[in-house]
Amino acid sequence: MTQLALVIDLNVCVGCHACVTSCKQWNTSGAAGPMFDDNPYGRDPTGTFFNRVQTFEVGEFPCTETVHFPKSCLHCEDAPCVPVCPTGASYKRKEDGIVLVDYDKCIGCKYCSWACPYGARELDEHQKVMKKCTLCVDRIYDETIPEDRRKPACVISCPTSARLFGDVHDPDSEVSIAIRENGGYQLMPEWGTKPANHYLPRRKTKMHIHEDELTRADNPLRKEDIRHETSRETTLDDWLM
Amino acid sequence: MHPAFSVIFLTTLIGAGQGLFFALFASQSYAMVHVLPAHDGGFYAGGAFIALLFMLGGLAAAVFHLGKPSYMFTRAWRGMSQWRTSWLSRELIAMPLVMALFFAYIVVQYFGIDADLYGWGLPGQLSLTVGIAAAVASLGLFLSTAMIYAAIKFLQEWASPLTVVNFFLLGTASGFTLATAYAASQGAADLVPFYGAWAVALTVAGFLTRAASLIRNARIKRKSTVQTAIGVRHTRVEQKSMGMMGGSYNTREYFHGRTAAFLRAVKWIFLVLAFPVPVLLLWAGLATGDGGVLLLAFAVQYLGLLFERWFFFAQANHPQNLYYQVVG
Numbered sequence: 001m002t003q004l005a006l007v008i009d010l011n012v013c014v015g016c017h018a019c020v021t022s023c024k025q026w027n028t029s030g031a032a033g034p035m036f037d038d039n040p041y042g043r044d045p046t047g048t049f050f051n052r053v054q055t056f057e058v059g060e061f062p063c064t065e066t067v068h069f070p071k072s073c074l075h076c077e078d079a080p081c082v083p084v085c086p087t088g089a090s091y092k093r094k095e096d097g098i099v100l101v102d103y104d105k106c107i108g109c110k111y112c113s114w115a116c117p118y119g120a121r122e123l124d125e126h127q128k129v130m131k132k133c134t135l136c137v138d139r140i141y142d143e144t145i146p147e148d149r150r151k152p153a154c155v156i157s158c159p160t161s162a163r164l165f166g167d168v169h170d171p172d173s174e175v176s177i178a179i180r181e182n183g184g185y186q187l188m189p190e191w192g193t194k195p196a197n198h199y200l201p202r203r204k205t206k207m208h209i210h211e212d213e214l215t216r217a218d219n220p221l222r223k224e225d226i227r228h229e230t231s232r233e234t235t236l237d238d239w240l241m
Numbered sequence: 242m243h244p245a246f247s248v249i250f251l252t253t254l255i256g257a258g259q260g261l262f263f264a265l266f267a268s269q270s271y272a273m274v275h276v277l278p279a280h281d282g283g284f285y286a287g288g289a290f291i292a293l294l295f296m297l298g299g300l301a302a303a304v305f306h307l308g309k310p311s312y313m314f315t316r317a318w319r320g321m322s323q324w325r326t327s328w329l330s331r332e333l334i335a336m337p338l339v340m341a342l343f344f345a346y347i348v349v350q351y352f353g354i355d356a357d358l359y360g361w362g363l364p365g366q367l368s369l370t371v372g373i374a375a376a377v378a379s380l381g382l383f384l385s386t387a388m389i390y391a392a393i394k395f396l397q398e399w400a401s402p403l404t405v406v407n408f409f410l411l412g413t414a415s416g417f418t419l420a421t422a423y424a425a426s427q428g429a430a431d432l433v434p435f436y437g438a439w440a441v442a443l444t445v446a447g448f449l450t451r452a453a454s455l456i457r458n459a460r461i462k463r464k465s466t467v468q469t470a471i472g473v474r475h476t477r478v479e480q481k482s483m484g485m486m487g488g489s490y491n492t493r494e495y496f497h498g499r500t501a502a503f504l505r506a507v508k509w510i511f512l513v514l515a516f517p518v519p520v521l522l523l524w525a526g527l528a529t530g531d532g533g534v535l536l537l538a539f540a541v542q543y544l545g546l547l548f549e550r551w552f553f554f555a556q557a558n559h560p561q562n563l564y565y566q567v568v569g
């Protein structure tokens with residue numbers, strides 16, 4: 001079985017919103033029709049987005065750390081949003097695990113969005129159907145696109161390569177290795193949704209210096225004058241010990 | 242959650258309609274075993290017609306809950322397809338079924354159609370059968386409506402059997418109050434005490450279970466926190482930006498947008514309007530036999546239930562709100 005997913009490295013994300021804009025650009029231009037945008041240059045711009053970058057502050061000043069946190073549909077393996085849909089418009093693809101909405105079946109009842117604990121679904125207020133991240137399903141299988149670019153728009157646009165894309169069920173994929181070796185985790189594990197997308201935590205590169213490392217116990221300058229008696233059979237060790 | 246008037250009217254109207262039907266049907270079956278005086282088919286048909294009107298009102302409200310009202314004709318039929326997994330789909334099946342059975346009951350009662358189905362030699366066997374079917378379907382509808390909310394486990398205020406009990410008791414209470422007023426208006430004075438006593442009993446029971454859910458909800462321990470939401474283990478994690486300035490579906494759909502004081506006020510309004518006031522009015526109406534007071538009892542109780550439903554939605558705190566704390 002295949003489960004396509006994103007792995008987002010919070011250690012690398014700089015919060016530039018390139019994934020947000022490239023996502024909007026790709027998905028508003030597709031066959032499914034535009035994602036609405038009201039007052040894009042006005043006072044209260046609002047519209048449908050599949051992906052957002054949020055910012056959190058961890059700790060208390062002066063020991064704070066800024067965490068930029070991109071959030072989109074996590075393509076949960078046990079997606080609570082799918083079984084609640086009365087029309088079958090929401091579904092999870094067997095072949096690759098992508099959770100999708102069939103815009104032609106959706107009645108805009110919003111029930112699926114209530115059933116997603118992550119707030120990953122948005123009702124398009126012009127088309128009146130539910131929308132969410134499609135993992136660029138209209139891009140990743142498009143054979144007219146060069147093979148190395150058959151990835152979600154957000155992954156390609158990320159200037160720091162904070163976003164990885166692949167099959168989390170294949171233990172040898174780039175994403176599985178990243179999750180396994182870099183402590184990848186899921187959001188809100190308490191609800192048993194088993195999100196396919198994972199996040200890699202902030203990681204610190206630290207050097208440990210002990211007190212005795214600051215003053216060299218074996219300072220050669222101090223040892224300089226300590227000489228062993230020389231013998232006739234002089235060896236190199238006599239000078240080193 | 243943001244309370245939507247379409248759903249507030251839908252759930253309260255169909256609750257009252259189903260309750261009214263239960264009242265009529267209970268009195269009909271009691272009359273068949275001579276516990277209550279019998280009435281002619283016109284009485285039951287008229288009452289069931291009012292129940293059907295309430296159901297139609299609920300249906301009309303539901304149409305406005307859809308993305309576009311036109312989806313009602315073009316797409317809503319598909320909503321019946323996922324009954325294996327979706328309580329909403331089950332509701333979409335139960336609702337027209339209940340309405341069809343109410344309609345059948347009206348026809349059978351109004352035209353006095355009957356058949357000796359069970360060989361008892363008694364009249365009313367056909368209407369009894371249709372009524373039982375309608376009552377069972379109606380129980381199913383109550384269950385599906387409430388389970389739509391109770392089944393979302395992370396909406397912790399709703400995820401409780403109390404949600405189902407409350408929907409049932411509050412719906413039937415208002416329906417029995419309406420039945421009391423209906424019986425008084427039809428000159429069926431011999432049924433008024435029966436309906437009225439049940440209306441009081443159901444209202445009191447509903448008060449107890451609704452109070453129980455208020456107490457339960459006041460001491461909910463949240464399973465999700467901002468720490469589990471972003472997966473950072475620190476006692477102090479604060480949002481600085483939700484990633485946009487002008488708001489989105491996420492900030493409109495899941496927040497009631499009112500102050501805590503407003504919420505508290507609504508709570509006290511419904512606690513007064515939906516329970517003690519109708520009980521007092523019912524008591525006064527039963528004592529004086531004044532149909533106008535009984536109708537007022539229903540009107541006040543229904544108004545109270547509108548506030549109750551508004552509060553029910555507003556109180557529910559969706560975990561996605563953890564991601565939308567600060568505009569920044």
Ligand code: SF4
Binds near residue numbers: 074075080082099121
């Ligand atoms: S993140 Fe939300 S919308 Fe996406 S699959 Fe999970 S529950 Fe469904």
Ligand code: SF4
Binds near residue numbers: 085087107
């Ligand atoms: S809004 Fe659309 S996709 Fe979501 S539950 Fe309703 S019909 Fe299904």
